[in-house]
Amino acid sequence: MAAEVPHVVIVGGGFAGMSAATGLSRAKVRITLVDRTNHHLFQPLLYQVATAGLAPSDIAEPIRSILAGQDNVHVRLANVTAVDLEARTVEVSTDDGTPESMAWDKLVIAAGARHSYFGNDAWAAHAPGLKTLGDALDIRRRVLSAFERAEWTTDPEEREALLTFVVVGAGPTGVELAGAIAELAQRTLKREYRSVDTTRAKVLLVEGTDAVLPTYTETLRIKAQRQLESIGVTVRLGTRVTDVIADGVALGDTFVPARTVLWAAGVQGSSLARTLGVQLDRAGRVPVQPDCSLADHRDVFVVGDLAAMTQADGSPVPGVSPAAMQMGQFVAKAIDRDLGGSERGAFRYVDRGSLATIGRSRAVADTMGLRFGGFTAWLTWVFVHIWFLVTFRNRIVVMTKWAWAWFTFERATRLVWAPRQRERR
């Protein structure tokens, strides 16, 4: 590859980073895309992996494989640990190698966000969040193990705590997780246990504000809550978590004994942002210019969940995957325009609507001026999600699994194994 063309380094292979890379497919640049994992993840379906509906490989695809046909991209499996704006380099490290510096002419930071415990990092051990495949498998292991242990404990209090599942945060992820766990307990596992009645499991959805799906319209918020309650989820609004320990959660003065607590509240920008030396917002995100660049650093872009952008009309760009994709595409075009000497223009987010699913065949949708709930919304959700899955093969496999699950209530991937456990030898 000729060294004369500009080197674009993209940090992160999520929706924003991948869109930036593919958007540059015809540009006269050489690109290095660096990610800690080897795969692009279809995050909207991650809760299905966490609740044993889909396998990791159904919603993930090797980044290399997606970009195989694009000759101007090098893919690298490594961690970007720091950005040096003055030297125009990033620090890159792998598990086994010594850290090295990589120089860039244009830098696209799409490192995403993690969940935030609002300063209570000790809660992380007892209340895992859901951002990566590793997180999803951890949650799956916890949920399924709780039922296993409930089946064999002789202590009734312990059994009740094992059969209590608390989901903190009623945004789309929390709503989807709570709905899926309720259905697992009510339907899928019902016939398989002998000592325990899984339908008596409690699923508690705790939300600090006064509504589920707080960013949705009021009609949908009410619909979503009613649907959650109809499949057995207990919704607690206006309730703040004040402590999380191994034995359960404190909700103000009430302590709820629960062995499984899942965290779906709040996000905070990747720690990489802190190495930029700029003022971050409260959620640790990087404020950007209307063209997604960093103030005073025209060649550095921040896109996706890590970017904090206020549009011309004063509204913030939301941290959702369509916005991340659109920002990635915009930045690719901006880099191309820089090379051609034309103006970048300003990014504008096009909102195509919101969808959230609640259990097996319920959902709420708010799209193209229409707001609807129930089965129609669910079907829309299924088609939209299958459509966006990365490859055609995955679409067929996921469609088969869903059709199967829908008719049988069976969940396809209920595996538990303990990698840490020592083998018998």
Added chain:
Amino acid sequence: MAAEVPHVVIVGGGFAGMSAATGLSRAKVRITLVDRTNHHLFQPLLYQVATAGLAPSDIAEPIRSILAGQDNVHVRLANVTAVDLEARTVEVSTDDGTPESMAWDKLVIAAGARHSYFGNDAWAAHAPGLKTLGDALDIRRRVLSAFERAEWTTDPEEREALLTFVVVGAGPTGVELAGAIAELAQRTLKREYRSVDTTRAKVLLVEGTDAVLPTYTETLRIKAQRQLESIGVTVRLGTRVTDVIADGVALGDTFVPARTVLWAAGVQGSSLARTLGVQLDRAGRVPVQPDCSLADHRDVFVVGDLAAMTQADGSPVPGVSPAAMQMGQFVAKAIDRDLGGSERGAFRYVDRGSLATIGRSRAVADTMGLRFGGFTAWLTWVFVHIWFLVTFRNRIVVMTKWAWAWFTFERATRLVWAPRQRERR
């Protein structure tokens, strides 16, 4: 469940244990099946998970789910750590609970085998074997990471070692692993790397005896070797591994630098056997009577890979899955006959033939008096394996994936992620 009926404890949910459990579905007993994992594994396809062709959930199914309709079985996710033949109990422990004793009237030990390093346990760290889903995911991570690291290293010697894959042992598992890795390098990954030519990867299959698939007939052994060589595997017969270190393997006086070494040689019985206090054979297996019971302990059966049985004609029962299933079925019948007061009879292994697959569309078969190789054998292999997959849903999903892989050379589950790695926060 009435306490008066005899309590049958089955240790292990592999082919032998599951067959014993389902064989007792109509018997007047209560059964407890204990396994360390929650799933039954279709082990013949494990190498496909290790080489990124299938997802773990494609070849595994929750034991509970398989036995959901059989009311006389309790399933327990736990480790059986010891057997007390005099007290007629087993010691059971879970990760989080205190160990407890479980009493039995009949005991079926189907704890299986692990690979054996012939006394060189230090090799285990550098040359993982393939027996569990955890093993398969570990191997997958090692193989795929080696290509990733080869793409970015600047040291030509290091690159060569990263692109050298050594498989030790040319039984069916070794042959299947070597064939699948060769094909991954030659075909699947070819277009996706920029600095490295993956087709130059070396796959070395090392075998101590003088043939690949030593238990097969001579025609098939020769066929298998020729097919392996035609897809780029280098076969080294009559070669013993004398050392395995992080940098490679010593084969007598020659040292082969290799970053990926996989162990498919030798098995050794589960360590649970050592708690029985009986004389084990050289491979750590338990010698059993013609009715699969332990000498002097009529109520204790050992079945599957852990049993060492010589039949009336002097031939040993092989450690293969059909033998395990047949033993499990035999023991279920024997227990039922005990209850009815009739004779147990003696176990007889019915050999329905052997099959091994070599890469994408080659295999060798030796079944029903026919011995054949190539595409016909491969098709037979595909149908036999899909047929025995645990559920109908898995059959459809695996069939879809195979058809896809066959036409595209694509591997469906090439995911690498490091659960140990710290998240950026």
